[in-house]
Amino acid sequence: MKKRLIIIAGAFSISFLIMGALSLFSIERLNKYTYFSRLTDKSGFVLEKIFGAEKSIRDIDRTERGYMITKDTMYVRFLYNSFDSLRNNIRDLKEITTDNAELQRTITLINATASTRIAAAKDNVAYVDSNKTSTLSKYYFDSRQLMIDCSKLLRKIHDSENILKDKRLREEQLYETLTTRTIKWLLLLFCLITLFLLILLIIELKNRMKFQEQLQAKVIDLRRSHEELQEIAFVAAHDLQEPLRKIQIFSNMLLYQKTDFIDETNRENLQRINNSALRMQSLITDLSSLTSLTKVDEVKKEVDLNRMLQFILLDIDEKVVDKGATVTVSYLPFINGFENQLKILFNALLDNALKFSRTDAKPAISITSDVTNGMELFDINPNLKQQKFNRIIITDNGIGFEKQFIAKMFQIFQRLHQQESGYDGKGIGLALCLRIMANHEGYIVADGHSQQGACFKLFFPIES
Structure with a gap:
């Protein structure tokens, strides 16, 4: 099941990578399309201004000749309007082609020619006003030649800009087609990946439902076995x-x-x-x-371990005095737990410390506490290393035990010392402690050395 989850997670990761790459590719294509679209629009605007400049030159020539023939001042007004229109078109052309140095040089030349053409047209009008004959002036012929030169320059720009516009239009159409195709393929691939992941998820869901049914059946069997064990325990306790x-x-x-x-x-x-x-x-x-202890009828409540230890020590005071033992208790935390079970827990651990004492030393028992993480429980469950615990440490200077027997100590009816050794015990005290810690969702860890004492650490989880 874990392997299938890894496969599904990997498929999701790959799909996201593909989608990301295709999205970036599509964005790049779209940017190209937008870029060439702007260039095409710009070429269209340049051509529009060239056409306007050409029209203004033709208007200047027409109104100039019209005034020469009729001497109607209306033509002069139209002539000066054409001058302004020509200047504006040339100025706009210069502003929108700042990124093309060659074109800027040509426009500068057109501007100079147009200025000369306008000056010649003004001189010709002045000549017509001052001369009563119908003879054509030198200014008229000069202005005609300047008009032809200016038109040639504009036509040159017009032709080059048309070629550039056609090229840009082809690029725009190409990237428009590529962008459309890319988006279509992207959607198709996305649908295929989504369908594949959906099938995987359906398969995983079916497997989990099947596993859940099997687990439910095992839970029912376990509950039945538990009830049977309780019946056996009842028979053992009474019958x-x-x-x-x-x-x-x-x-x-x-x-x-x-x-x-x-x-x-x-x-x-x-x-x-x-x-x-x-x-x-x-x-x-x-x-x-x-x-x-497997069936907890008691309700959890906040238990003051300091007060509880005082009563326990009063109960075992006679044993402590008989053994000549010293019991040192530091400040202990409040624990949210089952008070009666906690009494059994500490009573069993203190009883063991007194029972398995050395003959050559008086028992010395120490009970301390602190707050720690679950690094010491890494071998039990690696996920506990970040969990916070109230740790209670009970140490003694008794006969201790060999480390290879740690796992055996917590098994029911398992004794490390035979009856003939002189140490009384039934091998059930630590099994009770283990069960009580499990009821509190905690852990008990043992450490020690032979003839050097034992150390029991109780880990109570701190509820966040």
């Missing part, structure tokens, strides 16, 4: 107690009422039977306590 009590009663009757008929060997055997029954009864009681 099995009665036969054990009868064994104890009858063995005691033989021991204390038939003393004349029982020799010493049989008396020892009966005593062993009685002791075994007592031990069996204690084990059943502890097993019942462990199984009862």
Whole structure:
């Protein structure tokens, strides 16, 4: 399932990369199309101004001749309007072609020729006004030649700009076609990738639904098994107690009422039977306590561990005095948890520290706390390294243990010391601690060395 998720994530990444590359390509094509479109529009504007300048030159020639023939002042007014129109068109041409040095030089030449043409036309009008004959002046012939020269220059610009406009128009049409095609292919590819990812997601969803059904079936089986275990625990806690009590009663009757008929060997055997029954009864009681922790009926509340430890130490004060032990407790945090379970937890850990003490040293027990992250729990769950925890550390100077037995210590009915070693224990205390920490969504970690003491670290998650 994880592999399929990686494939889907990879497909999404590739699709986004392709989409990004095609989008950039489309933007580049669109920019090219826009660029050539602007150039084409610019060429059209240049041609428009050239056409205007040519028209102004023709208007100057026509109105000049009209005034020479009729001497009507209306032609003079039209003539001067044509002068202004020619100057404006040449000025606009110069402004919109600043990026073309060659064209600027030609326009400068046209401007000079046009200025000379205008001056010659003004001189010719003055000549006509002062001369009563119909003889054509030198100014008229000069102005005619200047008009021809100016028209040639304008025609030259007109032809070159037409060629440039045709070229730009072809480029514009090419990039318009390319842009359209690119967008079409982009949409097609996007649809294909989306369809492919949709199929992958549907397949993954079906697989997850199937896995969910299987998981649900296993949860039902697990719940049924759990209920069966609870029934077994109930039987162990109640129905099995009665036969054990009868064994104890009858063995005691033989021991204390038939003393004349029982020799010493049989008396020892009966005593062993009685002791075994007592031990069996204690084990059943502890097993019942462990199984009862799997079903939590208690409500979580804020627990002051400092106050709780005071009561626990009062309860075990007699053991502490008998052992000559010292218990040092620093300030402990408030924990949101099950108070009764926390009492069992700390009681079990303190009982172990007192029980497994060395004969050559008085027990010294220390309980401290701090706030830390989950780096120490990396081997249990790497995702916990950023989680914040209230860490409570319980250390002692007892007999300790070998590190290879750490995993075994938390298993039910697993003892590191045999009964003959002189250390009493049933192998269920640490299993209770592990279960209680699990109920609090926390963790318990053990460390120690043989004959150098033990250290138990409790990690309670800090709720954000």
